[in-house]
Structures are given as structure tokens and as C-alpha cells.
Amino acid sequence: MNFIQDLRLLLKSRYPIILINTREEERLEYMMKNHISCLDNEKVYCWDFVDGYTSNPNDNGYAQRNPLLALEFIEKLDNRYLNLFILKDFDSFFRDVGLIRKLRNLSQIIKTQSKNIIIVSCKVNIPYTLNDVITVIDLPLPNLPEIKKEIKRLSIALSIVLDIELVNNLAKSCQGLSIDRIRKVITRTIAQYGQLDSRSLSIIIEEKRQIINQTRLLEFYPYKKANKDIGGLNALKLWLKKRSRSFSKQSFDYGIPTPKGLLLVGIQGTGKSLTAKAIANDWTLPLLRLDIGKLFGGLVGESESKMREMVTIAEGLSPCVLWIDEIDKAFSNLYSQGDSGTSARVFGTFITWLSEKTTPVFVVATANTIQNLPSEMLRKGRFDEIFFLDLPNNEERELIFQIHLKRIRPQSWQNYNTKQLSLLCNKFSGAEIEQAIVESMHTAFSEEREFSTEDIKIALGQFVPLAYTDKEQVENLQAWAASGRARNASLQ
Numbered sequence: 001m002n003f004i005q006d007l008r009l010l011l012k013s014r015y016p017i018i019l020i021n022t023r024e025e026e027r028l029e030y031m032m033k034n035h036i037s038c039l040d041n042e043k044v045y046c047w048d049f050v051d052g053y054t055s056n057p058n059d060n061g062y063a064q065r066n067p068l069l070a071l072e073f074i075e076k077l078d079n080r081y082l083n084l085f086i087l088k089d090f091d092s093f094f095r096d097v098g099l100i101r102k103l104r105n106l107s108q109i110i111k112t113q114s115k116n117i118i119i120v121s122c123k124v125n126i127p128y129t130l131n132d133v134i135t136v137i138d139l140p141l142p143n144l145p146e147i148k149k150e151i152k153r154l155s156i157a158l159s160i161v162l163d164i165e166l167v168n169n170l171a172k173s174c175q176g177l178s179i180d181r182i183r184k185v186i187t188r189t190i191a192q193y194g195q196l197d198s199r200s201l202s203i204i205i206e207e208k209r210q211i212i213n214q215t216r217l218l219e220f221y222p223y224k225k226a227n228k229d230i231g232g233l234n235a236l237k238l239w240l241k242k243r244s245r246s247f248s249k250q251s252f253d254y255g256i257p258t259p260k261g262l263l264l265v266g267i268q269g270t271g272k273s274l275t276a277k278a279i280a281n282d283w284t285l286p287l288l289r290l291d292i293g294k295l296f297g298g299l300v301g302e303s304e305s306k307m308r309e310m311v312t313i314a315e316g317l318s319p320c321v322l323w324i325d326e327i328d329k330a331f332s333n334l335y336s337q338g339d340s341g342t343s344a345r346v347f348g349t350f351i352t353w354l355s356e357k358t359t360p361v362f363v364v365a366t367a368n369t370i371q372n373l374p375s376e377m378l379r380k381g382r383f384d385e386i387f388f389l390d391l392p393n394n395e396e397r398e399l400i401f402q403i404h405l406k407r408i409r410p411q412s413w414q415n416y417n418t419k420q421l422s423l424l425c426n427k428f429s430g431a432e433i434e435q436a437i438v439e440s441m442h443t444a445f446s447e448e449r450e451f452s453t454e455d456i457k458i459a460l461g462q463f464v465p466l467a468y469t470d471k472e473q474v475e476n477l478q479a480w481a482a483s484g485r486a487r488n489a490s491l492q
């Protein structure tokens with residue numbers, strides 16, 4: 001169901017007070033007036049703190065700076081018609097006991113009348129006492145058809161002729177932006193180039209990157225890694241290869257459900273982050289990295305709001321890959337964190353979204369530890385698959401050496417004896433192999449010569465891998481994976 005259908009259903013089912021979570025007040029108002037009120041014959045009233053009621057000339061300015069009066073107006077209004085009241089700024093008064101009481105009373109009264117209250121807010125922070133009377137829904141960011149419509153409208157208004165292909169490309173690059181942002185970025189590109197053409201795409205993408213980074217939750221992550229840059233992990237690579245077209249229309253028409261995502265559990269430096277980047281690259285999708293630590297902190301209720309904001313942006317940008325690094329750090333010991341249940345609530349929102357989402361957001365979550373992860377996360381149906389990334393075996397280590405040496409010395413990599421090197425670094429991770437190569441390069445560079453197999457051997461000999469320094473943790477993970485709770489990423 002889409003947003004309008006969801007909202008109409010709530011209104012028809014007489015949910016008295018609905019909070020719509022969005023920053024796009026203007027777009028919401030437009031949708032209410034043009035979709036809801038036209039279809040259902042509702043009269044729409046709008047109120048905000050500074051201007052009071054504005055939609056009807058008779059009531060213009062009524063209840064300015066007086067939210068209590070704004071509610072009394074709703075109560076007293078003749079109820080012959082279907083009436084919809086859009087209240088902006090209202091959540092700012094959620095601490096006022098009088099208003100809370102009035103809202104509770106009003107929610108009972110208007111249940112039997114043809115009235116609905118819509119509170120518009122860009123953060124969901126409902127006091128406990130109003131939880132049972134307010135229903136929250138999110139206004140998603142504009143979808144592709146809506147964006148195309150807006151671009152066409154703007155081009156007509158600005159007398160610019162656009163061909164269909166350009167409209168399609170512009171619309172795709174604007175995904176994830178609000179209508180207001182789209183207008184701004186389009187007018188900015190026109191101001192810069194005097195027209196809209198393929199040059200506009202890079203400006204839009206850069207603007208989008210900045211906006212997403214400004215959320216400080218998500219980062220538009222640049223990537224250059226591909227499946228071929230991963231040494232070993234053949235089972236995981238094959239699994240991904242099979243799904244590389246799962247977000248296409250053909251796959252949808254074939255009846256394949258949209259993949260939900262992967263949980264990659266493994267020892268540090270075994271290529272979990274590398275895999276997230278390679279998926280985005282090989283599937284040609286944008287990569288969004290979520291800084292999960294930033295979801296927490298701030299005022300009560302803010303974490304839940306931030307989680308919803310993250311979901312709205314990711315869905316607005318779909319199809320995309322959402323990379324959640326070190327998910328174990330945020331959701332370990334959920335029920336014993338002494339944070340009044342914030343982590344548990346945020347986790348609940350996340351896991352419900354993950355299970356129910358139908359939008360093509362492919363989640364790649366990574367974890368270094370397993371013992372404290374909530375069991376709900378590991379249950380079937382959450383992620384499509386849980387892979388365990390172990391320390392590379394001998395054959396994989398050789399491939400990892402070759403990949404890095406080919407990148408560093410594309411002309412002379414074959415001069416290095418990778419077979420011999422891989423035998424010398426049992427229990428090394430991919431990251432540790434890379435580090436040893438870099439170390440050998442430093443040595444040789446300082447002596448003004450080319451680095452050799454011998455230099456790498458010396459560097460390996462000086463290195464104590466994590467498998468020795470944190471033996472217990474590594475063995476615990478391996479034992480967990482061996483118990484069959486995750487698929488081995490290396491074995492087919």
C-alpha cells in the first residue's frame with residue numbers, strides 16, 4: 001500500500017489523531033488537499049503557531065499563538081462535513097499538561113464525529129500519556145513518478161525543453177531528495193549552466209551526497225572495490241552473483257521477492273566491509289553507510305526518530321545498499337544497557353522494518369562478535385542469509401597476496417612467490433596480509449630499492465596476528481559458526 005492509501009484507511013477507520021513524520025510540510029499539505037480531500041470530500045483546515053488557522057477566509061488568523069484555542073476550535077466546529085485539521089508545530093507543546101489533557105479528551109469526542117486531527121512533525125517524540133491516542137506514520141520521500149512530474153513541471157515553468165531520457169536520468173539522480181531540495185538543486189543547475197543537461201547530473205549527485213552526509217547518520221559512501229578484489233570467499237561471491245539482477249524489473253516480473261540483506265559475521269579484517277563495497281559496485285547501486293552509534297544519544301525519543309529518518313532516506317534512495325557496520329556494538333546486551341529501553345525500542349523498529357520491508361534496500365550488516373547479539377536478529381526471515389567469514393585458508397591467502405600485489409605492481413606482481421608467502425602466514429587475516437605487504441614496502445623504500453618476496457617474509461615474521469593475540473575470541477566465533485548457525489563464506 002502507498003502512503004495515501006494507508007492514510008485514507010486510518011482516517012476511515014476513525015483513528016482520531018495521526019502524527020505524520022516528515023520535514024515536507026508543503027508537499028504533505030498539497031497531498032491532503034489534492035488527494036485526500038478530493039477523494040473523500042473532506043474540508044481541510046490548517047493551523048500553525050504564528051498564523052493560526054489559514055485555510056478558510058472566515059477563520060483566518062484564528063487561534064494565533066494559542067494551541068489550546070486551536071483545539072477548542074476543532075471541538076466546537078459544526079460537524080456536518082468531514083473535517084481534517086492539519087496542525088503544524090503542535091508537537092512543541094507536548095510537554096504542556098493542559099494540552100495533553102485536552103488532546104486526550106478531544107480524541108474521545110471526535111471519534112464519534114467526522115473529524116480527524118493530523119499533527120505534522122519532523123521528529124516523533126510523543127509523551128507516554130499520549131501514546132495510546134496518537135498513531136504515527138511516515139511520509140516517504142517522493143517516488144520516481146512524483147519526481148518526474150515535478151521535473152516536468154519545473155521545466156515547463158522555466159521554459160526548458162527536456163527529452164524523456166534526460167527526465168528519467170535526472171529523476172533517478174534526485175531520488176532520496178525532498179521536493180523542496182529537488183526544486184533548489186534544479187534551479188541551481190539552471191542558474192549555473194543556463195539549461196538542464198547531462199552536466200546537471202553530477203551537481204545533483206554531489207548535492208545529494210552532501211545532504212545525506214549532513215544527516216550525520218548516513219554517509220554516501222564512495223567505493224571502488226569489486227567482487228574480483230576479494231580473495232576467496234567463493235560461496236559468498238557465488239551467492240551474490242546469483243542475486244546481482246534481483247533488483248531489476250525482469251526479476252520482479254519473474255516473481256522473485258526483493259532480497260532483504262545479509263549479515264556478515266567474522267573475524268576482524270576478513271573482508272566484511274570489502275564485501276559491502278563490492279556488492280554496491282557490482283550491482284551498480286549507491287552505498288549508504290549507517291553510523292549506528294550516532295543513532296543513540298540525545299534526548300529521549302530522539303533515537304527512534306533518527307532510526308525512522310534513516311529508513312525514510314534509505315527507502316527514498318532505493319534501490320540501494322545500506323551498510324550497517326559493527327551492528328553488534330549497538331545491539332549487544334539489549335536488555336541490560338540501563339538506557340530506559342531505548343536500544344531495545346530502536347532494535348525493535350529496525351528488525352520489524354527489516355522483516356517487513358518491500359522496498360529494494362539491500363542491508364549488509366557486519367559483526368565481529370556474536371555472543372551478545374539478540375537472538376531475534378539471527379532468526380530465519382530477518383536476513384536472507386548469515387555468512388561467517390573465517391580466517392582465509394592457504395589457497396585464499398595466496399589469492400589475497402595476488403590481488404594486492406597486482407594492484408600495487410601491475411607489471412611485476414608475478415615476480416613475487418605468493419605460494420611460498422601464503423604458506424608462511426597461517427591464521428593471518430586478509431587485512432594482516434595487506435599490512436605485511438605495506439610494511440615490506442616501507443622497509444625497501446627507506447633503503448631506496450624495490451621490495452621483494454624476502455621483505456614480505458620478514459614482515460610476516462615480525463607480525464603477531466589477532467588469531468594469537470585474541471585467540472579466545474577468534475576460537476569462540478569459529479566454534480559458533482561450526483555449530484551450523486551461519487554459512488561458511490569460503491566453502492561451496
Ligand SMILES: Nc1ncnc2c1ncn2[C@@H]1O[C@H](COP(=O)(O)OP(=O)(O)OP(=O)(O)O)[C@@H](O)[C@H]1O
Nearest residue numbers: 229230231268269270271272273274400430431434
Ligand atoms: N578476502 C580478502 N581479499 C582481499 N583483501 C582483503 C580480504 N580480506 C581483507 N582484505 C583487505 O583488508 C582490508 C580490511 O578488510 P575489511 O575492512 O573488509 O575487513 P572487515 O572484516 O570489515 O574488518 P573489521 O571487522 O575490522 O571492520 C580490505 O580493505 C582489504 O584490503
